[in-house]
Structures are given as C-alpha cells and as structure tokens.
Amino acid sequence: MSKTVMEHAEASAVFNRDEPYVNWHDETLWFVRQKRDKSSKQLPEWEELREAASGIKHYVLAHLDELLISFEQKAKENGVQVHWAANAAEHNEIVLGLLKKHKIDKMVKSKSMLTEECHMNEFLSKNGIEVIDTDLGERIVQLRNEPPSHIVLPAIHLKKKDIGDLFHEHLGTDAGATDPQYLTEAARQHLRDKFLTRRAALTGVNFAVAETGGFVVSTNEGNADMGAHLADIHIACMGFEKIIPKQEHLGVFLRLLARSATGQPITTYSSHFKKPREGQEMHIVIVDNGRSTQLGRKDFRNSLKCIRCGACMNTCPVYRRSGGHSYHNAVAGPIGSILAPNLDMTKNADLPFASTLCGSCSNVCPVKIDIHEQLYKWRQVLAKEGYVPKSKEIGIRAMSTVLAAPRFYQWSGRLGRTVMRAMPFMVNNALNPWYKQRDMPEPPKESFRDWYVRNRKN
Amino acid sequence: MMSSRDSILSQIRQNKPEEVALPAVTTFASNFANTEDKFREMLAAIYTEVIVVKNLEELAQKAEALYQGIVNRATTIPALSAWADFSLNVSDPHELETVEIAIVQAEFGVAENGAVWISDQYLPHRVLPFITQNLAFVIPRNALVDNMHQAYVRLQDTLGWGCFIAGPSKTADIEQSLVIGAHGARSMVIFLLEDE
Numbered sequence: 001m002s003k004t005v006m007e008h009a010e011a012s013a014v015f016n017r018d019e020p021y022v023n024w025h026d027e028t029l030w031f032v033r034q035k036r037d038k039s040s041k042q043l044p045e046w047e048e049l050r051e052a053a054s055g056i057k058h059y060v061l062a063h064l065d066e067l068l069i070s071f072e073q074k075a076k077e078n079g080v081q082v083h084w085a086a087n088a089a090e091h092n093e094i095v096l097g098l099l100k101k102h103k104i105d106k107m108v109k110s111k112s113m114l115t116e117e118c119h120m121n122e123f124l125s126k127n128g129i130e131v132i133d134t135d136l137g138e139r140i141v142q143l144r145n146e147p148p149s150h151i152v153l154p155a156i157h158l159k160k161k162d163i164g165d166l167f168h169e170h171l172g173t174d175a176g177a178t179d180p181q182y183l184t185e186a187a188r189q190h191l192r193d194k195f196l197t198r199r200a201a202l203t204g205v206n207f208a209v210a211e212t213g214g215f216v217v218s219t220n221e222g223n224a225d226m227g228a229h230l231a232d233i234h235i236a237c238m239g240f241e242k243i244i245p246k247q248e249h250l251g252v253f254l255r256l257l258a259r260s261a262t263g264q265p266i267t268t269y270s271s272h273f274k275k276p277r278e279g280q281e282m283h284i285v286i287v288d289n290g291r292s293t294q295l296g297r298k299d300f301r302n303s304l305k306c307i308r309c310g311a312c313m314n315t316c317p318v319y320r321r322s323g324g325h326s327y328h329n330a331v332a333g334p335i336g337s338i339l340a341p342n343l344d345m346t347k348n349a350d351l352p353f354a355s356t357l358c359g360s361c362s363n364v365c366p367v368k369i370d371i372h373e374q375l376y377k378w379r380q381v382l383a384k385e386g387y388v389p390k391s392k393e394i395g396i397r398a399m400s401t402v403l404a405a406p407r408f409y410q411w412s413g414r415l416g417r418t419v420m421r422a423m424p425f426m427v428n429n430a431l432n433p434w435y436k437q438r439d440m441p442e443p444p445k446e447s448f449r450d451w452y453v454r455n456r457k458n
Numbered sequence: 459m460m461s462s463r464d465s466i467l468s469q470i471r472q473n474k475p476e477e478v479a480l481p482a483v484t485t486f487a488s489n490f491a492n493t494e495d496k497f498r499e500m501l502a503a504i505y506t507e508v509i510v511v512k513n514l515e516e517l518a519q520k521a522e523a524l525y526q527g528i529v530n531r532a533t534t535i536p537a538l539s540a541w542a543d544f545s546l547n548v549s550d551p552h553e554l555e556t557v558e559i560a561i562v563q564a565e566f567g568v569a570e571n572g573a574v575w576i577s578d579q580y581l582p583h584r585v586l587p588f589i590t591q592n593l594a595f596v597i598p599r600n601a602l603v604d605n606m607h608q609a610y611v612r613l614q615d616t617l618g619w620g621c622f623i624a625g626p627s628k629t630a631d632i633e634q635s636l637v638i639g640a641h642g643a644r645s646m647v648i649f650l651l652e653d654e
C-alpha cells in the first residue's frame with residue numbers, strides 16, 4: 001500500500017506521546033458522554049424514541065428516490081433552486097458556479113461535514129474564493145490550517161493555551177490570554193464583521209423534509225442564521241440521506257440529536273428554512289458522493305441512517321485515546337470508519353481496525369446503527385479484497401487461526417495468561433500496537449470459562 | 459448523457475433495500491406534573507429568566523425597569539412602541555446591526571427544552587433575534603406545550619422560515635467551557651403574558 005497519510009495506529013502512537021494530554025482528551029470526551037447519559041435518562045421513552053428514529057430512517061432508505069423527488073418538487077414550489085451532484089467535484093463546481101454568477105469572492109460558512117468531505121474550502125480558495133468558517137471551533141481549526149477533529153466539537157483536541165496563542169497571532173488578543181470568555185468575545189467581534197460584509201452564506205442541513213421541501217439547521221452559536229439571514233444568497237448543501245418523510249418526524253430527531261451529542265435537551269437554534277426571504281436566492285445542493293453505492297452494500301447501508309451526533313466518538317475508547325485526526329477522514333471515530341472505506345478502500349483500510357469492537361458505539365447511537373458489527377464486517381471485506389493495513393497483517397493472520405478453532409482458543413488463552421504472568425514483555429511488545437504507551441493490566445489467573453467449569457459443579 | 463439527478467435516482471432505485479412501512483408509533487406524551495414549572499426549570503438551566511406579567515401595561519413597566527438606560531431598543535409589540543427608540547422599519551437587515559435589545563412577540567414555548575417558536579409571521583426581519591445583542595420573547599402564558607411532538611402538531615405550517623430558540627446563544631468550543639453570547643443574543647428573557 002502506498003500512501004502519504006499516516007495509518008491510524010501510527011498516528012495514534014504520535015498522539016499518545018504526551019500522556020497527561022491524552023488523559024485530558026480522554027476525560028473531556030467521557031464527560032460529554034456522561035452528559036448524554038444523564039440527559040437520556042430523563043426521558044422514560046428514550047429507547048422507544050431510538051427505535052422510532054431507526055425505523056423512520058429505515059423507511060427513508062427504502063424510499064429514498066420518492067422522498068427526494070417529493071422534496072425537490074416542494075422546494076421548487078417554495079421558490080428554492082435545487083441542484084444535484086453525483087460526486088464531490090460536481091458539488092464544488094456547483095457552489096463555485098453560483099458564486100461566480102453573482103460575482104462573489106467571499107463567503108461565510110456554518111458547519112457542514114459534507115463540505116469537509118468534498119474538500120470544498122481548498123477547491124474554492126484555489127479558485128479565488130475566500131471561505132470563512134463561522135462556527136467558533138471550526139474557525140479555530142481553520143486558522144490553524146487543520147481539519148476539524150470531531151464532527152460536533154471541531155476543536156476538542158486543543159487546549160485553551162493553543163487557542164490563546166492562535167488568537168493572539170490572528171485576532172490580536174493579549175499575549176498569554178486564555179480566558180474562554182475573553183477569547184470567545186474576540187471571535188464574536190471578528191466574525192460579526194464577516195457576517196455583516198459577506199453576500200453569500202453556505203450552511204449544512206441536519207434534516208430535509210420531503211413533505212414540505214423545508215430543511216432544518218441546528219446550531220448553538222446562531223452562526224448559520226446570522227449568515228443566511230444577512231446574505232443575498234443562501235446555499236445549503238446536504239448528503240441525500242438527510243431526507244426525512246414528514247415534518248412531524250422532526251419531533252423524534254430533534255429530541256434525540258442534542259441529547260445524544262452534548263446532553264442538551266435541544267440546541268439553542270433549530271432553524272426551519274422553507275422559502276427564501278424577499279429578494280434573496282436560496283439553493284439546495286443534493287449530493288451523492290458514494291452514498292448510493294453504500295446503499296447497495298447490504299451490510300453497510302445502515303450507516304446512512306447517521307444523524308451526525310458524535311455520540312459514538314465520545315464513547316469510543318479508541319477515539320478518546322487517539323484523537324480525531326488519526327482517522328484521516330472528514331468524519332472520524334466509529335461511524336467515520338464505516339463510511340470511509342466505502343469512499344476509498346485503499347486509503348481507509350486501516351480504519352475498521354481502529355476499534356476494540358466493544359460495542360459501546362452501537363449502544364449509544366440514537367438511530368441504532370449496528371456500528372461495531374459493521375466494523376467487524378468491513379474487516380472481513382477488506383481482508384478478502386486484499387486491503388488489510390500492514391500494521392495489522394501479522395496479528396490478523398494469527399487471530400483468524402485462533403478464532404477458527406475454539407478448542408485451540410481455550411488452550412492458547414491459558415497459555416497466553418501464563419506467558420503474561422511470566423513474561424509480560426512478550427505481549428507488551430512493539431508487534432502489538434494496542435499496548436503502545438500502556439501498561440498491560442494484571443492478567444486474571446483463570447479465564448471465566450475455567451472458573452465456570454470449576455465452579456458449576458458446586 | 460443522463461443528468462446527475464437521473465443517474466443518482468436510478469442508482470438509488472437499483473440499490474435501495476426492500477419496502478418497509480413507517481413505524482407505527484412516532485409520538486410520545488410527556489405528562490409533566492406542571493408544564494409551566496418544567497418550562498421554567500429548563501430555562502433556568504440555560505440562563506434564561508422567566509417573568510410573568512398580568513397585562514401589556516405591566517409588560518411595558520417591566521421592560522422599562524429591566525432595560526433601563528439601554529439605547530437602541532426595538533420591538534414588534536405595538537403596546538411597547540413608546541418604550542422602543544429604534545424603528546424596525548428598515549429595508550436592509552444589516553441596519554439592525556446596532557440593536558441592543560429586541561422584545562419580540564412569539565408563538566409558543568416547549569416545556570421539555572425551554573424552546574420558543576418564532577417565525578416570519580412575527581418578524582419583519584428574520585435576522586432580528588440573532589443580530590440583537592439581547593433578546594426577550596413575549597408569549598401567552600397559556601401557550602406552552604409539553605414536548606416537541608406536541609409542538610409539531612401545533613406547527614401545521616412553518617411558513618417561509620421559523621425557528622425554535624432555547625436560551626441565549628452559546629458555545630463550549632474552547633476546552634468545553636460554556637460561554638454565553640457566541641454569535642447571537644447574549645441574554646434572553648421570556649415574558650409570559652397572562653391576559654390574552
């Protein structure tokens with residue numbers, strides 16, 4: 001495999017060099033996960049809501065064509081112009097074309113993972129268009145020339161000192177200042193000027209409603225609305241899986257989204273766009289970019305139910321200790337690791353292996369995607385097609401022998417435990433990347449099975 | 459050559475899973491002991507003050523007291539026109555840049571999350587609740603629903619644009635420290651108007 005990006009295991013090794021930092025990253029995300037737990041427990045109907053959401057999304061997958069056609073028709077009736085893009089390049093060209101037509105060379109953008117996936121900012125900047133990301137976290141990573149490391153918390157990998165230094169350099173804040181209130185105020189002033197002077201605004205789409213032709217954009221900061229309501233032209237970009245059948249279904253999804261993401265009962269703003277305001281142009285770009293292929297992969301199509309809440313990342317023991325950038329994909333974490341190989345198996349073969357398959361992701365997913373099972377299935381598909389990443393090859397071959405023969409598994413486990421007690425360095429070695437920067441736990445003297453066999457007679 | 463639209467749709471048709479029906483149950487009841495108490499509790503958690511006023515006269519008094527000394531006051535409520543010193547009768551929304559406080563009529567509130575529904579129907583400019591430095595909504599005291607399912611029953615038509623707004627704008631993008639006043643309003647007050 002030839003590649004320029006570091007494989008996940010390699011990148012996590014770099015991330016893990018600073019142990020206090022990794023612990024901080026780990027704990028910060030775990031704290032967000034706990035807020036999600038507390039919030040979800042307030043609703044006795046939580047599990048039923050997840051079931052309903054998953055069911056509605058299942059219906060969506062089975063009726064995507066009809067729903068998109070209905071959405072397009074209604075949106076047009078509402079005075080919105082609808083564009084279709086088969087891939088990232090076409091999406092980027094459509095956006096560029098709209099800006100050129102209006103002779104606009106500066107645009108504000110609120111959070112849109114789709115435009116990250118399409119590498120739109122780079123493309124537009126090569127074509128002389130300046131794009132300012134207006135979500136605070138996204139503006140921070142943009143000033144650092146980095147992609148977001150998390151779909152909901154783009155700058156979660158940074159300490160306030162990093163941001164203080166960055167703002168001192170770019171926004172002229174006091175040297176050494178790290179107070180979040182002060183830094184946020186500086187960004188508010190800086191971005192308000194952009195909102196007031198840009199004629200085009202691009203937003204993402206959280207949900208698009210087939211029945212009404214409307215779409216919903218959720219933010220806490222108010223940046224999507226500030227941009228869209230001041231601009232002459234509003235461009236909203238969506239992956240086609242964002243469609244839902246009816247407006248009333250928003251009740252289900254908006255109840256789940258923020259609670260799953262950050263533990264808030266709802267984001268500050270849930271903005272429902274349907275018609276452009278007087279004198280304004282509104283455009284929607286509906287993007288495929290590999291989604292229709294994923295739809296045809298029976299084992300992986302459920303990944304298209306994702307509402308991008310980020311809960312699977314916050315809970316993932318691998319994500320929390322390797323950071324979003326180690327996934328070298330617009331969407332990181334467990335869900336990103338299912339979506340990425342669909343786009344490029346060669347480049348992303350390592351990602352389905354960046355998991356312990358503990359299943360925590362599937363347990364928190366608000367639309368009940370079988371995330372860890374899909375990760376396991378991707379490993380098999382990738383191995384069969386010869387895409388297994390180098391760092392995993394040896395371990396995998398040995399593992400498939402072990403797992404193929406249950407008796408051998410029992411025996412090798414016993415042997416393994418003995419080896420670990422006697423010579424832990426043999427397990428905790430460089431061939432086993434999982435134990436880099438970690439001390440192995442004390443191995444149990446007997447496995448559960450040994451214990452069970454010994455005790456069930458009593 | 460087929461258009462992208464048609465090729466996307468035809469590939470979807472080829473690849474989509476088998477027909478399934480929509481789930482039978484997609485709405486749930488919340489049954490709070492007291493809807494208004496829940497609404498207040500949720501708003502207290504997001505730094506929003508709730509003030510009950512008996513009538514428009516009391517609303518005007520409270521507004522006067524609360525925002526004393528502040529200039530660039532705007533409102534959509536005729537009974538507060540004497541209180542306001544900033545006209546919303548502008549053609550370009552950018553002119554609202556200097557509004558310090560806007561008191562705006564809104565439609566209803568949602569107890570489970572403290573959100574208030576505002577739409578084109580109540581606003582001369584969509585950007586007003588975002589661009590103003592401080593925001594206050596006035597809603598009838600009896601216009602509260604328990605949860606989002608009930609909210610969408612009420613919202614049969616969303617007109618051109620509408621928004622659920624829950625509290626002042628905020629961010630936690632710097633080391634997860636909550637900061638109030640990101641790009642939108644820095645403070646939020648909700649007046650519950652009794653006599654309407």
Ligand code: SF4
Pocket residue numbers: 260305306307308309310311312313335361364365366367368369371
């Ligand atoms: S896969 Fe599920 S948990 Fe992960 S981001 Fe998507 S909806 Fe959220």
